Amino acid sequence: MKVPILKQGDYLIASVQSVLTDLDLKQLHDDLVEKVGRFRSRGVIVDVTALDVMDSFAARMLRTIAHITKLRGAETVVVGIQPDVAFSMVQLGLMLDDVTTALDLEEGLAYLKQLVKGNSTKDD
Amino acid sequence: MIEKIIVNIGLESDIVTARQQGKKLAKHLDFSSSELTTIATAISELARNIVDYAGGGEIILKLIQQNGKQGIAIVARDNGPGIKDLELAMQDGYSTGKGLGLGLPGTKRLMDDFEIFSEIGKGTTIIVKKWRKQNAC
Ligand SMILES: Nc1ncnc2c1ncn2[C@@H]1O[C@H](COP(=O)(O)OP(=O)(O)OP(=O)(O)O)[C@@H](O)[C@H]1O
Ligand SMILES: [Mg+2]
Numbered sequence A: 001m002k003v004p005i006l007k008q009g010d011y012l013i014a015s016v017q018s019v020l021t022d023l024d025l026k027q028l029h030d031d032l033v034e035k036v037g038r039f040r041s042r043g044v045i046v047d048v049t050a051l052d053v054m055d056s057f058a059a060r061m062l063r064t065i066a067h068i069t070k071l072r073g074a075e076t077v078v079v080g081i082q083p084d085v086a087f088s089m090v091q092l093g094l095m096l097d098d099v100t101t102a103l104d105l106e107e108g109l110a111y112l113k114q115l116v117k118g119n120s121t122k123d124d
Numbered sequence B: 001m002i003e004k005i006i007v008n009i010g011l012e013s014d015i016v017t018a019r020q021q022g023k024k025l026a027k028h029l030d031f032s033s034s035e036l037t038t039i040a041t042a043i044s045e046l047a048r049n050i051v052d053y054a055g056g057g058e059i060i061l062k063l064i065q066q067n068g069k070q071g072i073a074i075v076a077r078d079n080g081p082g083i084k085d086l087e088l089a090m091q092d093g094y095s096t097g098k099g100l101g102l103g104l105p106g107t108k109r110l111m112d113d114f115e116i117f118s119e120i121g122k123g124t125t126i127i128v129k130k131w132r133k134q135n136a137c
Helices: A022-039 A056-071 A083-092 A105-118 B013-029 B033-054 B103-110
Strands: A005-008 A011-015 A043-047 A075-079 A100-102 B004-009 B057-066 B069-078 B113-119 B123-131
Touching: A005 A022, A011 A022, A011 A105, A022 A043, A022 A056, A043 A056, A043 A105, A056 A075, A056 B033, A075 A105, A083 B033, A083 B103, A100 A105, B004 B013, B004 B033, B013 B033, B013 B057, B013 B069, B033 B057, B033 B069, B033 B103, B033 B123, B103 B113, B103 B123
Parallel strands: A011 A043, A043 A075, A075 A100
Antiparallel strands: A005 A011, B004 B057, B057 B069, B069 B123, B113 B123
């Protein structure tokens, strides 16, 4: 299922649906990179609350998304990793080391807001 | 009650089918939701390896019994190129592709039993099992 992306002010919010194929993930990656540029977004939230499995491929794609959007000037936060999913990720050995995570959408947005405020030495 | 399901693995989208079928089958045994996620994650890793490295194969899902224990077995089978060095392939971080090299060692950690057979030029078969926890003893 394609991941819908919502624009909310300076941010983009991508809500991952329960069934996520590799192609959906690649599409999400491409869509986010394009939209960050088009809307000059400062932050991206990838909400994985509905996702029931995070395997090594999904984790790698999320990391890639976070890295690329950063190079495009936007910070990515992954929110809503469910306890069961987190448990499996740990056993698998998956670490989203360099990816910012937050408990839920609200916390993710709060994080981005204070980050953008702190960074407001923009020279435009 | 269905006890055995075979899922052909050829395309990326078959990975999702396999893990959904696996979860459905495992639900017959009242695994906890955390265990169901564990089983689905293992299926995902094994199926993806078939797509990535063997070009196709199958995942066989079975409900099993042994010494009064109940569980689920997942057999991932392909006629692909086989794995040259099994010891290396089972190490965290070893990948001949672009992966994190966590699929095989991670699956071993996720499941209770793990067996792997591979022959160069013939293919690979991996059998993993998850047993249902016994209620009190
Ligand atoms: N079915 C298979 N047929 C042939 N080679 C395989 C098969 N499964 C795994 N391999 C080999 O074993 C290596 C390790 O597999 P593993 O799943 O642990 O890591 P990966 O697939 O490379 O990365 P990740 O699973 O973390 O994305 C692979 O890189 C590949 O060379
Ligand atoms: Mg793998």
